[in-house]
Amino acid sequence: MPKCKNSQTLPSHFGLVSRRDFLKFCGVAAAAMGLPLSMGAKIAEAVAALKRPPVIWLSGQECTGCTETLLRSTHPTVESLILDLISLDYHEALSTPSGHLAEEAKKKAIAANKGKFILVVEGAIPMKDNGIYCQIGGRTMLDILKETAPLAMGIVAIGSCASWGGIPSSGPNPTGAVGAAEALGGKFKVINIPGCPPNPYNFLSTVLYILTFKKLPDLDNQGRPRFAYRRLIHEGCERRPHFDAGRFALEYDDEGHRRGWCLYKLGCKGPETYNNCPAILFGNVGARSWPVGTGCPCFGCSEKGVGFTAPIAAQASLVHFSTTGTPFKGEERVGGGRLCLTPPQTFPPIHPPEGHGPSAATVGVLSGLTGVALGAGAITATKLGKKETESDDKAGKE
Amino acid sequence: MVEESQPLGGKIVTKPFLVLAALAAVGVVLMLYRYLYGLGAVTNLSDGYPWGIWITYDVLVGTALGCGGYAMALLVYIFNRWEYHPLVRSAVLTSVFGYTLAGVAIFLDIGRYWNGYHLFLPWYVNFNSVLVEVALCIAAYVGILWLELAPTVLEGHQDNPKAQRARQRLERWLPVIVALGILLPTMHQSSLGTLMIIAGYKLSPLWQTPLLPLLFLISAITMGFAITVFESILSSLAFKRPFETPMIAKVGGVMVWLIGVYLVIRLADLLLRGAPVFSSGFLSSMFILENLLYVVPLVLLASPAYRANLRSLFVASSSLLLAGSLYRFNAFLVGYSAGPGWTYFPALPEILITLSIVALELMGYLYFVKRYPVLPKAEHV
Amino acid sequence: MGLSRRDFLKVAAGGSLVAASSFSPAPLLARESKARLPEAVGILYDATVCIGCKACMAACKEYNHLPPDHSTPGSVWDNPLDLSAKTYNIVKLYKNGTGQTKDQAINGYSFIRRFCMHCVDPACVSACPVSALTKDSTTGVVKYDKGACIGCRYCQIACPYNVPKFQWDQAFPQIKKCQLCDHRIAQGGYSACCEFCPNGASIFGNVQDLRKEARRRLALKPGEVAHYPLHRVDSQDVRHRIVTPYLNHIFGEREGGGTQVLMLANVPFQDLGLPPLPDESAASQSETLMHSLYKGMIAPYVLLGGLFYLVYKNTTKQDLP
Structure with a gap:
């Protein structure tokens, strides 16, 4: 209140x-x-x-x-x-x-x-x-x-x-x-x-x-x-994780469709339509009360050049999303048209950090061993110096 | 054949022996763990560093340290320097343990060990693989080494007529055994270097060269001589026996020549290929350290007067052993990189298993020198 | 001390046999990089078309029955960081500076798919000691046979693309890698990644056709509308899109003796994590060296004979002190 x-x-x-x-x-x-x-x-x-x-x-x-x-x-x-x-x-x-x-x-x-x-x-x-x-x-x-x-x-x-x-x-x-x-x-x-x-x-x-x-x-x-129209439907879509994970419905009523996977391949225009449908939904009846939520791909009704213009099954393509949030002025649509997205953050980099570095215990044990080895070597070398003189003495006596 | 060796005698289970046994026991428990839960459970190996210290230390350095038998056989039997013969037996003994335990380490390291026998079935073997050459050669050489050691063991059973007959029969075959004992290490010590050729760009140009087999071979032989000197000094010290100074001093002279040849080839190769010797950061430091360790014995043993000095012989051979080991570590681990993101440092259990293998090696050595005629008789020195 | 000249010469003769071939610039037994198989199949991946949807990754996991791979704590999502024994195929992201423009090296980003390149002359096949990795003589697919494998992981050392992966967490581990869905090819299908790629970024087909298609794309002018086949190179199902610029380079046409997977992009391939490789395969280099030394085991036998002679002579005529 x-x-x-x-x-x-x-x-x-x-x-x-x-x-x-x-x-x-x-x-x-x-x-x-x-x-x-x-x-x-x-x-x-x-x-x-x-x-x-x-x-x-x-x-x-x-x-x-x-x-x-x-x-x-x-x-x-x-x-x-x-x-x-x-x-x-x-x-x-x-x-x-x-x-x-x-x-x-x-x-x-x-x-x-x-x-x-x-x-x-x-x-x-x-x-x-x-x-x-x-x-x-x-x-x-x-x-x-x-x-x-x-x-x-x-x-x-x-x-x-x-x-x-x-x-x-x-x-x-x-x-x-x-x-x-x-x-x-x-x-x-x-x-x-x-x-x-x-x-x-x-x-x-x-x-x-x-x-x-x-x-x-x-x-x-x-x-x-x-x-209301600042963000792409694709950005706030509840099925977005399926897009990111590559799980798509391929046909209506197939396995993926029934499991609520991404509708991109069925021609969903969510990636090129600016609206807040996934955020505020329709009719105050709770979750999934919007087209994509019910399993129907967004057809871009609120986007000029998309809704009532692009074929419903046509796929969208990706163009970079401008930082200001306003869509670019319309270019001629080709095929699926343009799909606006920020580069995803959920991709592994080219060279991710991998493998296993040294642990404190390992370094401790190893440096201890090295110390012992060096010490033993040094003592041996010193002893050898003494022996040398002893044997020289012996040789001299003989 | 003149008897020139004798067993040391004495108690086998001593305090150092028990310490080694404890180390070995820890390793055996960890090995069991490795077989139950996989390699990832005890090692830090990863897909970027599929070979770690078990291959680099236990197999590469282990067998190179085990080249004493090979190097001495080369000197005695091929170059006909029989004055070194008293050193052969102890060198062969170190080789036996070095190689046998390298073989054990391989069975720890390979993932599908139960298929290991495929290496000996012609319909499986891929003769294009360098690893086949290495594996078959090492397997054969382990057998040859035990045959080389067999007369020593049989000699230890003087009162058993069967053993003496077997020994006589064996000695008739000695030229063949020795010839194989020289051929096989020549083949696989060089092939151990060839292993990395196929890694291509993944091995830094400081180490990646078509001459890898030659460099590995020469450095293995130098390590063989170095371990002979090192072991002779240490066993004399440990068992309070007279030093074999004149003999190992001469071995030192051979070492100097070999190191010279090695360094000339190594540097000429780097110059010809224009390798970035000083501009590779950490790798450059490791490269310089490696080659400085080679230069130390060259300087220490340069003149015959220095060579007669036990301390310089000891320091020089230790340095050479470190140099050869570092060369192998550099060529297989430090200079190797699957990509910028990858890191590897051995895990503690991995190191403990390696230590237990070394402990087993030392225990075997101690047992054999006390029980069998391995070390030269005092009057020979 | 010194060796007599005679002794030295004798030994040097034997030793040089071993060393000679590694010194000589053009060894007689040089093994050329292998040639492409006419029926070979492969994949053309076009990073400029890829939208990073990861459908290929999901399909790959499903049709190869692979478990999810967790790189973050919590184990909720399948989010591999790199190829692994659980992931045969991965889409990675190159990002530079502000990362604003797709397929641009500076201040841009690009996707790159990584999976087995199915080399024409595979290093892993050359390296494998027990023929667990083989190259199919018709399709050229590099296959793995766990029944033969000893788990030595030399293939991992050998592969220039770090593709074969090992099951580190298994007591009875295997090597895992992309086999181009050969189980699906055998049933008349083709690679799942291409079948499920929605945009035609990955297309399957005969390598010769794929090379033609790649050259056609490189010849296109940026800005014009062109057709891109979907799923298969010979597919009638095409998609029209505005051509974006390409780097004039087909990765895999020559690299390391060539690969059956070809790649196009507008960001230098080295930045995308594909190594710069010489035209000749690492396998041919290694095998040339091996075969020069060991062809027919002639050199070793000759050396053995020489060694035997010397040892025999020296042991019988020895003059012990």
Whole structure:
């Protein structure tokens, strides 16, 4: 339980959420962002002090999977939290009103909160033929986005589709689908939370970060928060020891697959996908609740140029991992593409120290023996000197 | 044949004998342990240093120290210097023990000893292997050495007519036995050097040369003479007998010549190959020490006046024995390296087993000189 | 003291027989390094393709029924430091400076697989006194027969790659080494390390084909996309990858008389722990010396005859004091 000076000032309930559960959630969010646990309290205070920041949620070419993943976060009941915490003024799937009423509400909310609301984009935006392949209320998604974006405090692209095009953009891309940042022509800073679906904590943590610190979290060159997308899945994978030991599943349901060996040979894209799946898992149901954990090779959903692009069975290859942690700018994929790894530390060197050196006892005994031998030799030599003179004397007498 | 030797007589079980027996007993227990738990249990041998002091000391140095019989036979029978004949028997005795126990040490050292007889089965033997030559030659020479010693033993049983007949028969075969007793050591002492040729780069260029067989042969012969001198002085001292000074002084003269030849070949070879004599760090120090030990006898025995001095004879022969031993240690252990990571230093049980073998050798020697006519009669000296 | 000139000459004649051949620069009985067998099989290992996944090590252990090897206390993982009686095959890491770039000698790293090189003219086979190590006359695989072995470990001294390993912890020890999975070859299979290599870093095949493949790779331009066969040199299963630079050297083509395992890398092979070896095999050097001295046992018999004559003459005509 995070310590909180003003915890007494927090209300006992946030809608359906108890104060206790709320603080717990803030702690989890702080941990997900890599912040110290005490930050959980700060987040809680920040959130409690806010008057339900308004959120406008736009949907383009999408499957609502990103919304669903948010709703499936059950510990604590996050759907209640976000509904009570934020003022979700417009969301096509979740709005109670529909049709003109909904559009009316959106207009009002935007007008009332100009420059204060958070714009969330879900789904890709088709660009071909002036964007006519996705229309809402008779207007193209492209138009709506371009109109809304300048008025928002911040823009968050949730899911791979909104981040870089996702499924709709995969070849041959008939509608010319692109991500939000590209649709806006790169004029606005967009935070990308890629994934199919993304982990809800990555999204919530980002929103809470903005609310708490009033600034954007540290982003990589693809606009992804570094706290979530800093490391390769391969680096944190629970099956990594099998990779290091060379134990691979060769086919689905073979001996190695059943025993939980590395899925690299089945085309796992963990070695080239940046995400924190193995660390925070999905759905709060315990260990192994993520694709690789269940025996399904990662297909790189959150990585542009990997997910929905590389063949699922294609193998990855190795390229050195940069020290900053940000991935290199995309090179053309060939075959399996690039696999980013630090040189492993678990290999024997070319000339490892081997064999057995002298022990103290051995050296002691040996030096003792040498001493005795030298002493005996010296005494013998001295004796011989004496004998020499004796025999000379004898010879003289004779 | 004129009787020129006599048994020393006296008690066999003396205090030194008991000390040696205790040492030997410790070794025997450790040997048992080695057979039960493998070589790794008692030795510091490893895959980088598969041959340790058992091969280097017990076999290489042991047989070289056992070259007394060979060197003296060469001098007496081939160069026809019969004045040295009284020294032959004691030299052969040291050889018998040196070689026999080297054979025992080999059976301690080889891992699959129960297959050891394969060395004598033609369908197993690989005649390209240097080790085959060494093993067969040493085995044959051990037999020859016992035959060479046999007349001495039979002579000890004067009142047994059978023994005397056998001795007479043996002496008829003496030229053959002696000729083999010279040929076999020539073959295997040189081949012991050839063993390391195949190690190639693993042996430092300070020792790795195609002349290894020649150098090993010459240094073995010098060690043979040195051990004869050394043993003569020590046995005279220990058993309070008169010294054989004039005779061993002459042996010293032969030694000087041989050391000279050896050093010239050794240095010429190094120069021709351009070996890094001074730039090899620790190996250079060992190399210099080894050759300084060769130079000591050369200086000490240079003039006939020095050679008559027992002390310089003793120091010179000790130095030469050390030099030859160090050469063998350097060529098989110190200068050998399987790679930069490997280290070897013998383990205590390994050393104790070697010591027990030496103790057995000395016990055998003591028994034989007291019981059988080995040492020259006093009036011969 | 001195020896008479006559005596000296007589003995010198005999002694020179032994010494002569070691002095002469080109001995008459010189044994050339052996030639490659046409049907020989081997492995091509390409360090620039290797990702260090150790699948070859795991497969090797499984198909040769080898126990785990523990180099750290605790005995949890199979983590050998080097080849041993429990490990026929190992992936080692070369690392220099910051170790950032793969296959680069300075500030880079490289993997290197070490296992039996299956020499064309193996020193171990030449050294083994009881023919426990033999070279297969068809496949050229260097095999070990524990039934013949006496455990002398001369093969360990002889091998320039330190491949044969001894069971130091056994009361009834054996020599252990890679035999190129000859038990699998006999059943129509091939080396497990190549079958399980996911990237085509190790490929199995006829040595002539492997040499061709190695030369093809050396001729590739870095940066271009090329195909690399997987598992076997003649495999239809190929993989495309961007070519990375190679050192223009095929290790094992000539080293020590040649090996049936060939290696490619972009870091000097000496840094990867492979020794610089002359083109002629150590076996040929040793055997030339041995055969010059002992061919048909002529020299020893002649020497024996001479010795016998001298001893006989000297013992019968001796003039004892």
